Amino acid sequence: MYGKLYRHVLLPIFDGVIKKRNTIAYWQAAEKTQWLSREKIEVLQLESLRAILQHAADTCPYYTDAWREKRLDPRQVNSLEDFQRWPLLVRGDVRDHRLAMRSTVKTQLLTKATGGSSGEPLHFDLDNGTNERRVAMTYRGYSWAGAGPGSRQLYIWGTSIGGVGLKHWKTNLHNRFDRRLILSAFEFTPERMHEHLAKMNAYKADVIIAYTNPLYEFARFLQKRSLVPVAPKAIVVGAEKLHDFQRQLIKKIFRAPVFETYGSREFMLIGAECDRHAGLHLSMDNLLVEILNDDGSITPDGEEGNVVITDLFNIGMPFIRYVTGDRAIAGFEMCACGRGLPLLKKVVGRQLDTLDTPDGRKIPGEFFSHLLMNYENVRRFQVVQDKPEKITLRMVIDGVLTDTTREKISVEIRTCIGNEVDLQIELVDEMPLTRAGKLKVVVRSN
Numbered sequence: 001m002y003g004k005l006y007r008h009v010l011l012p013i014f015d016g017v018i019k020k021r022n023t024i025a026y027w028q029a030a031e032k033t034q035w036l037s038r039e040k041i042e043v044l045q046l047e048s049l050r051a052i053l054q055h056a057a058d059t060c061p062y063y064t065d066a067w068r069e070k071r072l073d074p075r076q077v078n079s080l081e082d083f084q085r086w087p088l089l090v091r092g093d094v095r096d097h098r099l100a101m102r103s104t105v106k107t108q109l110l111t112k113a114t115g116g117s118s119g120e121p122l123h124f125d126l127d128n129g130t131n132e133r134r135v136a137m138t139y140r141g142y143s144w145a146g147a148g149p150g151s152r153q154l155y156i157w158g159t160s161i162g163g164v165g166l167k168h169w170k171t172n173l174h175n176r177f178d179r180r181l182i183l184s185a186f187e188f189t190p191e192r193m194h195e196h197l198a199k200m201n202a203y204k205a206d207v208i209i210a211y212t213n214p215l216y217e218f219a220r221f222l223q224k225r226s227l228v229p230v231a232p233k234a235i236v237v238g239a240e241k242l243h244d245f246q247r248q249l250i251k252k253i254f255r256a257p258v259f260e261t262y263g264s265r266e267f268m269l270i271g272a273e274c275d276r277h278a279g280l281h282l283s284m285d286n287l288l289v290e291i292l293n294d295d296g297s298i299t300p301d302g303e304e305g306n307v308v309i310t311d312l313f314n315i316g317m318p319f320i321r322y323v324t325g326d327r328a329i330a331g332f333e334m335c336a337c338g339r340g341l342p343l344l345k346k347v348v349g350r351q352l353d354t355l356d357t358p359d360g361r362k363i364p365g366e367f368f369s370h371l372l373m374n375y376e377n378v379r380r381f382q383v384v385q386d387k388p389e390k391i392t393l394r395m396v397i398d399g400v401l402t403d404t405t406r407e408k409i410s411v412e413i414r415t416c417i418g419n420e421v422d423l424q425i426e427l428v429d430e431m432p433l434t435r436a437g438k439l440k441v442v443v444r445s446n
Contacts, residue, residue, distance in 0.1 A: 003206075006179065007150035014177075022129065026136035033285045034140065038340040042080075045284055048312035050077055053086075055103065056318040062100035063320065080288075088296055088308060089322045094124055102317045109316045114265035124266065127316030134268035137283040141272030144281075145234045145259035147207040154205035154232070155182045156214050158239070181205065188214035189430075190379075190398075193221045201230045208232050208254065212240040217379065219253040224376070231255040238263060241349055243369050262347050264324060267309055271344045278335050279343030287311060289344065290321070291330035301331030304348055355442065358388050358420045368393070369441065371412055375405065380431040384443045391417060392424040396431055 015021045033041065053074035056063040066087065067073075077083050094101065102109070102125060109125040126134075142148055175182055181203045183196055196218065200208075208215070215237060222229060235254055238261035247258045262271040262280050267287060271280030282289050288310040291299045299305030307326040311319045327349055332342035355363040372378045372395075380396040393413070395401070406425060413423060 002179070003150035003152070007148070010177075011149050021132050023132040023135050026133050027139045030136050030140045030285060034339045034341055036340045038334065038342060041285055041340045045288060045312065046080065049083065049288055049310065050074060052310070052312050052315070052318055053077060053320070055315055056320060059103040059105050060101055060318060061104070062097045063318065084298070086321055089320055091122055091323070091325065094322070095122060098124065098317070103315055105315070107316050112265055125317040126314050130311065130314040130316065133286055133313055137286050138269045141261060141269045141281070141283070142209075142236060144272060144274040145207065145236050147209060147234060147236050151179065152204070152206040153180045154200060154203055154208050155180055156185055156188065156208065156210035156218070157182060158185050158211065185211045185214045188218055190221065193218060197222070197227060197229060204230050205232050207234045207236060209236045212237045212242045212246060215250060216246045219250045222253050223249065229254055234259060236261060241347060262344065266319065266322065266324065267311060270309065274335060274337045274339065276335055276337050279333065279345050280347070281335065281339055281341040282332070282344055284341055286313065291328055299330035303330055304328070305330050307347070355383065355385050355391060355417070355444070356388055357417055359418055361418060363417055367416055371409070375409070377401070382431055382441060382443060389420065390422040390424070392426060394426045394428050394431065396429065397427055401427060
């Protein structure tokens with residue numbers, strides 16, 4: 001009862017009347033747009049692209065100067081093929097030219113930051129309208145899993161541990177109003193698992209929304225001890241890559257379908273699964289997503305390339321052809337569900353998740369995930385490469401790692417990395433999480 005009241009009365013009043021936001025209107029429009037044909041959505045996308053390019057050229061000093069130097073004119077963009085001539089934007093460009101990237105048109109800006117896989121914070125800006133559109137995209141994408149506004153939600157997410165004062169009180173009040181119970185991803189240690197299970201079973205959430213790794217670790221804990229959680233209607237995972245073996249175990253233990261999402265701090269929700277689980281429907285009515293090779297050329301279908309994104313509505317600080325650092329499989333297919341939003345086949349990982357060896361091999365970080373999933377007492381792991389000729393595998397072990405098992409792991413890794421790399425295996429008591437509560441599987445400093 002409260003769910004319908006919240007969705008149709010309380011949220012519109014709070015968001016639209018009290019806060020004077022347009023989030024609900026954007027969400028309603030997005031619910032309709034998704035059922036347009038892909039061709040019609042692409043027309044709308046091109047119109048929005050031309051508009052944001054012209055706005056950036058006219059009002060953002062960084063883009064004005066960079067494009068004038070290359071003799072690029074937004075009026076020349078009559079197709080996405082024409083857009084291929086535009087330069088790419090990398091993280092360093094944003095860090096070095098943030099102020100010049102801002103529009104000279106006065107608008108209220110929100111400042112955001114992301115640590116990213118590099119561990120170096122990146123600060124950027126967006127206008128209020130853009131933020132409202134992004135929230136609307138999240139409402140739509142999560143609704144495909146039954147996790148839209150008004151649903152009873154349990155979050156396993158990166159958040160502050162403890163906390164006091166007015167801000168903490170307001171956060172708790174908002175969570176109650178929004179029907180959310182938040183469990184910190186930082187606190188998913190074996191010592192706290194029974195406590196989390198008791199809270200989860202008492203809360204009886206419609207949907208669990210979680211970081212992939214702590215939820216997977218929780219599922220392993222429950223499986224090993226034959227503990228049974230109350231089943232939600234669905235599970236939404238994000239913020240970290242979801243492997244097939246993780247999906248299978250989470251689905252089995254929680255007895256609910258698992259919906260993968262893909263997003264970033266720079267753009268919020270980029271793609272989400274519908275109930276067909278055929279790939280990630282792109283938020284293409286809000287973003288333009290490209291998969292490109294390192295040289296900027298289009299990646300052929302079925303091959304792995306760099307994810308490059310243009311925000312079609314951030315007039316406060318436009319992001320034009322921003323190289324996110326993510327890697328994905330090219331080829332935007334359609335889904336049998338009938339939505340006109342094409343699918344991103346698969347997000348492979350981060351550029352920094354690839355290890356390089358002295359003999360020229362490139363080892364994807366997910367190699368270690370697929371290898372170590374077969375060892376039940378490996379609770380967490382992290383691969384560290386501080387120089388090309390050395391790789392260190394750090395592991396948190398339940399119980400004892402026998403010499404035989406250590407040697408078996410070493411041999412299997414050696415078959416992939418070759419013999420020119422010094423391989424070290426270290427056992428540690430705990431693995432540090434990032435400030436956002438995520439597990440950084442691959443750490444590179446070289």
